[in-house]
Amino acid sequence: MYPFKYKSSIVKNRWYMAAFSTEITREPMERTMLNKPVVMYRKEDGTPVAMYGLCPHRYLPLVEGRVEGDAIVCGYHGFKFADNGDCIDIPSQDKVTGKMCQPVYKLVERGPLCWIWMGDEDKCDTDLIPPYEDFGLDQPDWDFHSENYFHLDGRSQLLVDNLMDLTHLPYVHHHVDGKDAMAKIPLVTEEHEKSYRVLRHGKAPWNDYFKLVFGPEAQFDGLCDFSIRSDFYGPEFISTSLPIITKVPGKAEVPKELGALMILHGITPETDHTTHYFGFSTRNFRLGDESLDNFQLAADKKIRGQDVVAINAVEKRLDFAVTQQRELLVIADKPAVQVRRKIEAMLAEEKIPLEEA
Numbered sequence: 001m002y003p004f005k006y007k008s009s010i011v012k013n014r015w016y017m018a019a020f021s022t023e024i025t026r027e028p029m030e031r032t033m034l035n036k037p038v039v040m041y042r043k044e045d046g047t048p049v050a051m052y053g054l055c056p057h058r059y060l061p062l063v064e065g066r067v068e069g070d071a072i073v074c075g076y077h078g079f080k081f082a083d084n085g086d087c088i089d090i091p092s093q094d095k096v097t098g099k100m101c102q103p104v105y106k107l108v109e110r111g112p113l114c115w116i117w118m119g120d121e122d123k124c125d126t127d128l129i130p131p132y133e134d135f136g137l138d139q140p141d142w143d144f145h146s147e148n149y150f151h152l153d154g155r156s157q158l159l160v161d162n163l164m165d166l167t168h169l170p171y172v173h174h175h176v177d178g179k180d181a182m183a184k185i186p187l188v189t190e191e192h193e194k195s196y197r198v199l200r201h202g203k204a205p206w207n208d209y210f211k212l213v214f215g216p217e218a219q220f221d222g223l224c225d226f227s228i229r230s231d232f233y234g235p236e237f238i239s240t241s242l243p244i245i246t247k248v249p250g251k252a253e254v255p256k257e258l259g260a261l262m263i264l265h266g267i268t269p270e271t272d273h274t275t276h277y278f279g280f281s282t283r284n285f286r287l288g289d290e291s292l293d294n295f296q297l298a299a300d301k302k303i304r305g306q307d308v309v310a311i312n313a314v315e316k317r318l319d320f321a322v323t324q325q326r327e328l329l330v331i332a333d334k335p336a337v338q339v340r341r342k343i344e345a346m347l348a349e350e351k352i353p354l355e356e357a
Helices: 156-164 166-172 208-214 290-324 331-349
Strands: 015-020 029-033 036-042 048-052 066-068 071-073 087-089 104-110 113-117 143-152 187-191 196-205 223-234 237-242 244-247 261-269 275-283
Touching: 015 029, 015 036, 015 261, 015 275, 143 156, 143 290, 156 223, 156 237, 156 261, 156 275, 156 290, 156 331, 166 290, 187 331, 196 331, 208 290, 223 331, 275 290
Parallel strands: none
Antiparallel strands: 015 113, 029 036, 036 048, 048 104, 066 071, 104 113, 143 275, 187 196, 196 223, 223 237, 223 244, 237 261, 261 275
């Protein structure tokens, strides 16, 4: 299973994004995750529920049924399952005999995001959810905005590789202002307690993108120093900052408007070859600015859509390609290769079966 030696590249013991909070309602919804169909809905008190999505009687998807109280009722023969998975009613007989229980998965709602654990129960720890404080998601002086979703016809590792190597910017995202600066930008890597961080430092002049994001009042002369920070929290979540201005010539202090815009990437394997891609942003400037929200959403969707096109094209011939040529790796691939090693260690720890020789 490229690029690893295992039959699957899916790490199970992680908190994956299951949905944006607004997606889960009293109407059941289904999303296949980690090769399993999962039905999600809300109980009467608003608590979200995640349950294996096929009724064990005739295997009708439970999403075709209805929510009744805190339970879900199959739309085929009326079998009712409580929120803990227990079958509590079979209309065709007087009582439920024996133990019939649907698997349920831990689903945690934190702010605008819902996280699901589908791995080993004894390893489930909410402290493993990506740290919101790193990207302002739990802080009042930051905005959450620009949520969007894409479905990838490609394995999740291709998206991880894409996000850890920004040298594709001048070619995949050819419309981006100042993109050429990314081609040979030096990088520094750091190990943090909860992330593997890549820092890219460079210089840039005032440009149209800065004007749109930070506003014309922040205009400066000459070159500014900026940093782009990428944090790999695991195969499920990556954060990428757009320029955090650290110094502007001729200004004694950096104005607040020149702040941090964080681009967040939720990566949830649907199957071994398809992926759910959740996108959203946070920022600590121009709070509540609807025009900037709209601009960022449009820009974000365009950029992510271009990545999706490239990844889908790679996936189509990937299994054939790796039989013909050894993968070419270059200096810019260092972060992606380091991340692959981390994921491979996770797969080994979970004892994922090896590919047959």
